[in-house]
Amino acid sequence: MKVVVTAGPTHEPIDPVRLIGNRSSGKQGYAIAKALQEAGYNVSLISGPTCLKDINAVKMTRIETAKQMLIEVQNALPADIIICWAAVADWAPEYSPQKIKKGSGDPQITFTENPDILKTISNHKQRPKLVIGFAAETQNLIENATAKLHKKSCDWILANDVSENVFGTDENHVYLITKSKQEDWRAMSKAEIAQKLVAEIKDYFK
Ligand code: C5P
Numbered sequence: 751m752k753v754v755v756t757a758g759p760t761h762e763p764i765d766p767v768r769l770i771g772n773r774s775s776g777k778q779g780y781a782i783a784k785a786l787q788e789a790g791y792n793v794s795l796i797s798g799p800t801c802l803k804d805i806n807a808v809k810m811t812r813i814e815t816a817k818q819m820l821i822e823v824q825n826a827l828p829a830d831i832i833i834c835w836a837a838v839a840d841w842a843p844e845y846s847p848q849k850i851k852k853g854s855g856d857p858q859i860t861f862t863e864n865p866d867i868l869k870t871i872s873n874h875k876q877r878p879k880l881v882i883g884f885a886a887e888t889q890n891l892i893e894n895a896t897a898k899l900h901k902k903s904c905d906w907i908l909a910n911d912v913s914e915n916v917f918g919t920d921e922n923h924v925y926l927i928t929k930s931k932q933e934d935w936r937a938m939s940k941a942e943i944a945q946k947l948v949a950e951i952k953d954y955f956k
Contacts, residue, residue: 753832762842789948881906
């Protein structure tokens with residue numbers, strides 16, 4: 751079966767030297783791609799800028815912006831499963847082709863909303879059979895994540911409690927939320943979460 755995984759942050763350029771980014775390390779998404787590859791899936795990983803190495807036998811595509819990520823995800827279809835784990839920037843600043851110079855007052859940067867990749871693929875004519883997203887929340891985790899499941903028309907959400915120490919670490923705490931169940935997976939390593947997700951996917955397609 752073919753799986754597309756997105757991972758890492760996106761970088762949205764302001765000018766040739768500056769950008770808007772976020773603190774995603776890509777570790778959880780890469781761990782998921784690796785576990786799926788080891789379980790025999792045909793994996794395409796579409797990654798924003800990270801310090802992580804390519805994964806053996808995984809088709810790697812590296813991009814910078816949300817718009818580039820959407821194009822590469824669409825190019826990777828058809829697929830049986832998509833796991834949108836990237837921390838996609840919500841907005842892109844208006845790009846200045848020349849470096850913005852100091853000295854003429856505070857710059858006014860305008861933003862436009864980026865495409866929502868998860869939502870786009872959930873409503874795509876080539877929608878994979880299983881569409882999985884995540885929800886990073888600091889409060890009302892289950893309510894917010896369940897609302898996201900419906901808003902984005904995806905099948906499963908892994909809700910991520912980011913009030914704990916998650917960014918760049920090897921530990922994570924997620925809840926699996928589907929239309930029919932909610933499970934607390936407790937705190938465990940990102941590699942263990944990846945294994946548990948692979949087991950859940952195998953069970954789904956049994
Ligand atoms: O809306 P929010 O960013 O909280 O949703 C998180 C989920 O949506 C993640 O699965 C993320 O990969 C996906 N997402 C996306 N494109 C965006 C924003 C979020 O695919 N522009």
